[in-house]
Amino acid sequence: MTALAALAAFGLLALSGLAAAQTVGPNAEAEKCLSCHGDQSLGTIDVGGVQKTLFVDATVYGTSLHGLLDCTSCHLGFKPRRHVAAESANWLETAKLTACGNCHADQFAMYSGSFHGHLALGQTGSNAPLCADCHLAHNVVDVHSTAFRRSILDLCGRCHGGRSSTYLDSYHGKAALLGDNATAVCTDCHGAHRILPASDPASTISKQSIVQTCAKCHPGANRNFAGFLVHVDPRSPHSNFWVWLFYAFYITLIVCIFTFGGVHTALYIYRGFKDGLYNRRGH
Numbered sequence: 001m002t003a004l005a006a007l008a009a010f011g012l013l014a015l016s017g018l019a020a021a022q023t024v025g026p027n028a029e030a031e032k033c034l035s036c037h038g039d040q041s042l043g044t045i046d047v048g049g050v051q052k053t054l055f056v057d058a059t060v061y062g063t064s065l066h067g068l069l070d071c072t073s074c075h076l077g078f079k080p081r082r083h084v085a086a087e088s089a090n091w092l093e094t095a096k097l098t099a100c101g102n103c104h105a106d107q108f109a110m111y112s113g114s115f116h117g118h119l120a121l122g123q124t125g126s127n128a129p130l131c132a133d134c135h136l137a138h139n140v141v142d143v144h145s146t147a148f149r150r151s152i153l154d155l156c157g158r159c160h161g162g163r164s165s166t167y168l169d170s171y172h173g174k175a176a177l178l179g180d181n182a183t184a185v186c187t188d189c190h191g192a193h194r195i196l197p198a199s200d201p202a203s204t205i206s207k208q209s210i211v212q213t214c215a216k217c218h219p220g221a222n223r224n225f226a227g228f229l230v231h232v233d234p235r236s237p238h239s240n241f242w243v244w245l246f247y248a249f250y251i252t253l254i255v256c257i258f259t260f261g262g263v264h265t266a267l268y269i270y271r272g273f274k275d276g277l278y279n280r281r282g283h
């Protein structure tokens, strides 16, 4: 009897152990989809002109922050079978943008009011980033992790190459390249979801709020400090006229000095030949 009870207790323990193990990784609903999509030989499909694999790695998915979600929380209306046209219609925008809003309403609301959001929601085929362009689809990571923070420069740089290179020339950019994680990256100054152009007073980089934005990390920052130029391309007069003028003057000065030096030396040597300065027999 006691042996039986012990066995039963052991069985229960084993069962609860199993249950605990199952709380990590794809759930039973997701497994139904993975019966096909867990197969690496399923092939590829065309997603916006790029061939992507239909294979979803169960381990990567299961250990991501979304590991416990049903696949259908983003792929609304999909059934675990060969799909019909009604399921596939408009699936990409649903998965990358609208479905996310069902659970992350705050971020969705901020995004809707942003420059990117206006573009994305206002016109089809815009080049603005959707949620899943910045957060990976099946491998969402903790946004406070160092890995995510480090990825931000590439993330924004993909579409804003010019701004990215002027940033990398600045103090913060050089510090970031050297591995400093406390230094300012794009989203520290521009925000992540409510990004607005400088001309909008509500923007984090507007005249009205720039001091406050710098003061997050530079206590006591004032207007003068905030006037520090983050994105300046000295080679373009449209970027900052005075910096360009100074740069152009500097380059002209250097060219003049070297030209003068070169001509002077050449004449000196010429004169030397003429005067037989280099003629050994003359000595």
Ligand code: HEC
Pocket (backbone or CB within 6 Å): 032, 033, 034, 035, 036, 037, 042, 045, 054, 071, 072, 075, 078, 079, 080, 081, 082, 083, 087, 088, 091
């Ligand atoms: C019987 C195998 C099978 C099952 C089960 C299955 N899929 Fe698919 N899935 C496919 C195939 C094959 C494609 C390639 C496109 C096509 O032929 O429809 C595909 C394509 C997709 C796509 C790309 C968009 C599209 O429609 O082409 C998504 C998203 C998707 N499946 C999600 C799911 C989800 C979510 C589940 C579970 C609810 C699921 N699939 C279950 C076979 C399957």
Ligand code: HEC
Pocket (backbone or CB within 6 Å): 026, 030, 033, 034, 037, 047, 052, 053, 054, 055, 056, 061, 066, 069, 070, 071, 072, 073, 074, 075, 092, 095, 096, 132, 137, 138
């Ligand atoms: C958090 C939302 C989310 C969840 C949950 C999710 N997906 Fe996706 N899925 C996406 C997004 C976004 C894309 C489009 C990625 C892209 O741009 O290619 C996508 C694309 C796909 C594709 C098309 C291939 C591709 O890479 O574009 C398949 C197949 C797919 N998902 C299957 C699944 C399966 C199976 C599950 C569950 C195990 C799942 N998804 C769970 C968001 C999700």
Ligand code: HEC
Pocket (backbone or CB within 6 Å): 097, 100, 101, 104, 107, 108, 109, 111, 116, 129, 130, 131, 132, 133, 134, 135, 143, 152, 187, 188, 191, 192, 193
């Ligand atoms: C342009 C890139 C970008 C886009 C587009 C984007 N995010 Fe984010 N998201 C970030 C960054 C960067 C963070 C890190 C937090 C920060 O810097 O404020 C973040 C943080 C988050 C967080 C963690 C909580 C928080 O607010 O810090 C959630 C949830 C989130 N985003 C969901 C979404 C959803 C949903 C969408 C679409 C409506 C979206 N994101 C669009 C870049 C983006």
Ligand code: HEC
Pocket (backbone or CB within 6 Å): 065, 066, 069, 073, 074, 095, 096, 097, 099, 100, 101, 102, 103, 104, 131, 132, 135, 137, 140, 141, 142, 143, 144
């Ligand atoms: C069914 C609800 C649901 C959907 C749909 C969903 N998420 Fe999530 N998301 C969650 C939950 C739950 C977490 C985990 C929260 C936690 O652990 O703090 C999470 C976490 C996140 C995080 C990490 C937040 C952090 O604090 O680091 C990001 C980023 C995120 N989701 C973005 C997205 C994006 C982008 C989409 C659409 C492609 C999406 N989510 C769709 C429920 C959802």
Ligand code: HEC
Pocket (backbone or CB within 6 Å): 115, 116, 119, 127, 128, 129, 130, 133, 155, 156, 157, 158, 159, 160, 186, 187, 190, 191, 192, 195, 196, 197, 198
């Ligand atoms: C998928 C491409 C894409 C990504 C990724 C992206 N943006 Fe944009 N962004 C755009 C487009 C398109 C516009 C509209 C204006 C334009 O054409 O330059 C825009 C506009 C802006 C503006 C408004 C000012 C302007 O140039 O008119 C700011 C500020 C901005 N983005 C910052 C960022 C930051 C910061 C990130 C990273 C968190 C980011 N963007 C990621 C495509 C992108």
Ligand code: HEC
Pocket (backbone or CB within 6 Å): 153, 156, 157, 160, 163, 164, 165, 167, 172, 184, 185, 186, 187, 188, 189, 190, 196, 197, 198, 199, 205, 210, 230, 231, 232
């Ligand atoms: C230290 C703060 C700071 C950082 C970090 C920063 N920026 Fe900026 N950014 C600004 C300020 C201030 C402006 C407005 C003045 C200007 O145009 O130079 C601006 C302007 C912009 C604009 C044009 C906005 C408009 O309204 O015309 C874009 C796009 C942009 N930044 C993208 C980026 C990207 C991409 C990164 C990261 C690679 C980045 N920024 C990093 C402060 C910053």
Ligand code: HEC
Pocket (backbone or CB within 6 Å): 171, 172, 175, 182, 183, 184, 185, 188, 189, 210, 213, 214, 215, 216, 217, 218, 225, 226, 227, 228, 230
């Ligand atoms: C996310 C935090 C953060 C934000 C936001 C930020 N910075 Fe910085 N900044 C730093 C760090 C960290 C350093 C390096 C300080 C050190 O250790 O020398 C730095 C250094 C600097 C330096 C050079 C050294 C110094 O202290 O004089 C200047 C100039 C500067 N920042 C200007 C700005 C301006 C202007 C803004 C707003 C447009 C800004 N920063 C926003 C974190 C930030």
